[in-house]
Amino acid sequence: MQTVLKIGTRGSLLALAQAHETRARLMAAHGLAEDAFEIVPITTSGDRIQDRALAEAGGKGLFTKEIEEALLAGRIDIAVHSSKDMPTVLPDGLELSTFLPREDARDVFIGKAAARIADLPAGAKVGSSSLRRQALIRRMRPDLDVVLFRGNVQTRLRKLEEGVADGTILALAGLKRLGLAHIATDVMALDAFPPAPGQGAIGIESRIGDTRTIDLLAAIHDVPTGQALACERAFLAALDGSCRTPIAGYATVTDGALAFSGLIAMPDGSEEHAVAAAGPAQDAAAIGAAAAAEVRAKAGPAFFERLNLTCAGSW
Numbered sequence: 001m002q003t004v005l006k007i008g009t010r011g012s013l014l015a016l017a018q019a020h021e022t023r024a025r026l027m028a029a030h031g032l033a034e035d036a037f038e039i040v041p042i043t044t045s046g047d048r049i050q051d052r053a054l055a056e057a058g059g060k061g062l063f064t065k066e067i068e069e070a071l072l073a074g075r076i077d078i079a080v081h082s083s084k085d086m087p088t089v090l091p092d093g094l095e096l097s098t099f100l101p102r103e104d105a106r107d108v109f110i111g112k113a114a115a116r117i118a119d120l121p122a123g124a125k126v127g128s129s130s131l132r133r134q135a136l137i138r139r140m141r142p143d144l145d146v147v148l149f150r151g152n153v154q155t156r157l158r159k160l161e162e163g164v165a166d167g168t169i170l171a172l173a174g175l176k177r178l179g180l181a182h183i184a185t186d187v188m189a190l191d192a193f194p195p196a197p198g199q200g201a202i203g204i205e206s207r208i209g210d211t212r213t214i215d216l217l218a219a220i221h222d223v224p225t226g227q228a229l230a231c232e233r234a235f236l237a238a239l240d241g242s243c244r245t246p247i248a249g250y251a252t253v254t255d256g257a258l259a260f261s262g263l264i265a266m267p268d269g270s271e272e273h274a275v276a277a278a279g280p281a282q283d284a285a286a287i288g289a290a291a292a293a294e295v296r297a298k299a300g301p302a303f304f305e306r307l308n309l310t311c312a313g314s315w
């Protein structure tokens with residue numbers, strides 16, 4: 001059978017699982033066979049750089065650069081991503097047009113020394129490279145040592161087995177897609193450990209104006225997930241400025257009503273500012289942007305000045 005769409009993805013097991021899920025949904029929606037959709041794995045700069053925290057190496061865009069080049073050049077028709085890894089500004093000509101129904105957005109703890117973060121011995125090591133997770137761990141347990149844990153899910157789990165840390169934090173969604181949900185020792189509540197904007201949602205990027213592709217994608221788009229993501233990404237876009245800020249944001253949509261909660265924090269967990277907002281789901285992006293303005297005002301310039309100092313010190 002002739003190829004209908006070429007699906008670009010990173011080559012990690014999680015990325016491939018997400019590409020396979022996308023293909024399965026496209027096959028079911030259009031009654032087409034597997035070989036109508038070719039999966040094209042692409043290695044990105046982010047996959048190659050393993051020794052530095054992502055934020056230091058150049059940010060989220062490192063995981064998408066080569067894939068977006070292939071999309072713009074027409075070597076692939078769509079790119080399947082973890083929405084939470086997507087920068088808020090995309091290259092000219094590309095858009096996140098489609099979101100699959102969201103998986104569970106919560107983070108889990110995978111503990112060796114204890115099943116829950118609260119029960120870890122004093123001074124225990126928790127592996128993570130996410131500023132949000134670092135801030136949330138320190139806010140619960142200022143005595144814990146957060147150690148740099150980079151690489152894909154398998155690499156992080158191997159480091160844990162090697163004893164590099166006493167526990168780590170991962171997204172439940174990723175573990176489920178890998179068939180590994182059973183290794184979680186604690187599923188953390190949304191309020192105690194709020195997720196990153198976009199967590200748990202597979203997002204599909206396509207070329208603006210490529211109507212043939214966008215029409216095929218329309219059949220697998222989940223409207224409430226798209227609205228929740230519009231809100232969370234607007235919140236992120238309005239806060240994620242020059243500096244690296246630990247940011248959490250999570251929206252739900254029920255019967256056309258959107259509810260959002262967001263948080264910004266100091267990486268060391270010593271200060272945090274929360275916001276909650278609600279409104280009609282069709283105003284998703286405006287609700288997210290207004291929540292960002294509100295939390296920015298609550299935090300005040302002193303918070304961002306302090307944050308910039310921590311940034312300068314860690315480069």
Ligand SMILES: NCc1[nH]cc(CCC(=O)O)c1CC(=O)O
Pocket residue numbers: 082083084085153169170171172173174175198199200201202
């Ligand atoms: N940055 C890596 C990444 N990007 C998306 C997920 C999980 C899957 C998802 O959030 O949809 C993960 C791994 C993790 O944080 O545990």
